[in-house]
Amino acid sequence: MVHPCGSGAFGYFEVTKDVSNLTKADFLTTVGEKTPVFVRFSTVTLGREFPDEARNPRGFAIKFYTQEGNYDIVGLNFPVFFCRDPIQGPDVIRSQYRAPNNFLFDWDACFDLLANVPESNHAGLMFFSDHGTPVGWKHNNGYGCHTFKWVNGNGEFVYIKYHFMAKHGTKQFTDEEAVKMCGEDPDYSKRELWETIEAGQEVEWTAYVQVMKPEDADPDKLGFDPFDVTKVWPRSQFPMQEFGRLVLNKNPEDFVRDVEQAAFSPGSLVPGIEDSPDPLLQFRMFFYRDAQYHRIGVNLHQIPVNCPFMAKSYASLNFDGPMRADANHAGNRQYVPNSFQHKFRPDTAEAPYALNDNVVSRKSHFWHEGKKNDYDQARELWQRVMSPQEKANTLKNTAKYLGKLRTDRAAEIQKKYLAQLYNISPDYSQGVYELLEPKNFVFGEVEKLAADAQLYYREKKFLPSNGEKLVGKVPPAGFGYNV
Numbered sequence: 001m002v003h004p005c006g007s008g009a010f011g012y013f014e015v016t017k018d019v020s021n022l023t024k025a026d027f028l029t030t031v032g033e034k035t036p037v038f039v040r041f042s043t044v045t046l047g048r049e050f051p052d053e054a055r056n057p058r059g060f061a062i063k064f065y066t067q068e069g070n071y072d073i074v075g076l077n078f079p080v081f082f083c084r085d086p087i088q089g090p091d092v093i094r095s096q097y098r099a100p101n102n103f104l105f106d107w108d109a110c111f112d113l114l115a116n117v118p119e120s121n122h123a124g125l126m127f128f129s130d131h132g133t134p135v136g137w138k139h140n141n142g143y144g145c146h147t148f149k150w151v152n153g154n155g156e157f158v159y160i161k162y163h164f165m166a167k168h169g170t171k172q173f174t175d176e177e178a179v180k181m182c183g184e185d186p187d188y189s190k191r192e193l194w195e196t197i198e199a200g201q202e203v204e205w206t207a208y209v210q211v212m213k214p215e216d217a218d219p220d221k222l223g224f225d226p227f228d229v230t231k232v233w234p235r236s237q238f239p240m241q242e243f244g245r246l247v248l249n250k251n252p253e254d255f256v257r258d259v260e261q262a263a264f265s266p267g268s269l270v271p272g273i274e275d276s277p278d279p280l281l282q283f284r285m286f287f288y289r290d291a292q293y294h295r296i297g298v299n300l301h302q303i304p305v306n307c308p309f310m311a312k313s314y315a316s317l318n319f320d321g322p323m324r325a326d327a328n329h330a331g332n333r334q335y336v337p338n339s340f341q342h343k344f345r346p347d348t349a350e351a352p353y354a355l356n357d358n359v360v361s362r363k364s365h366f367w368h369e370g371k372k373n374d375y376d377q378a379r380e381l382w383q384r385v386m387s388p389q390e391k392a393n394t395l396k397n398t399a400k401y402l403g404k405l406r407t408d409r410a411a412e413i414q415k416k417y418l419a420q421l422y423n424i425s426p427d428y429s430q431g432v433y434e435l436l437e438p439k440n441f442v443f444g445e446v447e448k449l450a451a452d453a454q455l456y457y458r459e460k461k462f463l464p465s466n467g468e469k470l471v472g473k474v475p476p477a478g479f480g481y482n483v
């Protein structure tokens, strides 16, 4: 179970810049238009009653109640995730979770996964920096993380990434301050949001997109895979374009009804916004609802916070079943396309969700797999972006937790993990090693391992094969079945 500890609030999204040339999404086409929203913040792997200032990534999930149905952005306060292969997602979660035999937090598992998955160390660097202990929910930026597609009225599309930048600025606790706050007020983040809104203040983020033309989405030209959720798009190449503001101004009335039973899904899309060929995103589009059908029930959309109450014609796709109490399609056909006129939308023949094209999947040719360039962006973050103070804190935090390993494999895990850091930047690795207590190996062993740490647990079949790569445009010959 993930993201159980969290809280949220209602508000609105307002379009501030015209992006109608990029997307036909109805709620984004008119400057000044306001759409109601609900936003839930969370820690990822810590329990519901666990102190919410503890070291962890933060969930940042937005539900837009649009007139075309609900649209969810289910993001994080990190712009990247720990893995790119969707089937590895549950492993990432379990490695940061409690050990099943004794239910104790398991630092061996956490570092073991980072040690063996080269691409996880971009998010790993953020995790152990003070980014892992932000001051409450409101001093966080929110990121969509994945690459999405915006499609305009002419059927033309661009790839995009979302950024929600905290208007109140970002703030972080040091490890010591966060640990102290966990004891003083285990509900710090939840309380801060609640009290800010109760005091009549608004909490706000400015929304930006980065835009990439499909013909530019070629990893060989870019030097990174634009569909890899462990990578960012450099802002110098893909500038941030403002398009709106996200404002929270109303607290929930009932925690269980409005917050606990909120259900977000990356598959909850509206026309004009589509997925990209990112396999982890495509996987998420399906399984969130499965988790929620188990957690809440099949008619979860009838819970007020999940109900698409703004939709011009609200006809649920869950025909019949338990808890069903609404008009059951109200006499409309329960399938599309059909030959009947829709009772509420007589003017449209379009299916509720029509895809722009049929390129929605990719072969498992991860462009960075097994290459040293997997570390390039983490190196950029370490060497160019982080201040000397931020680096010093990161070294201290990392060494503190790396020193907590207890299993008989501890030294091996520590060495392999430091080999990953060495490939990011030798001084990063050396800095952690110097602060590590106790030291059960010499640094020379780390240097040796680093030579091929990029190949740890790489399956040959996933290494990019000759000439095969995913680019943003449909190849003239199509893919496989598509020829």
Ligand code: HEM
Residues within 6 Å of the ligand: 002, 003, 006, 040, 041, 042, 058, 059, 060, 061, 074, 075, 076, 081, 085, 086, 087, 088, 089, 090, 093, 143, 144, 145, 146, 229, 262, 263, 264, 280, 283, 284, 288, 291, 292, 295
């Ligand atoms: C394959 C990798 C992943 C797995 C297996 C996974 C799994 C899950 C599951 C099972 C839930 C609970 C769904 C529910 O009951 O409502 C969840 C919630 C969530 N996930 Fe993921 N997740 C993955 C990757 C990601 C990524 C990449 C992001 C961000 C871009 C993300 C952001 C979130 C957020 C924000 C929530 C909580 C939403 C809320 O507040 O209710 N997850 N995830």
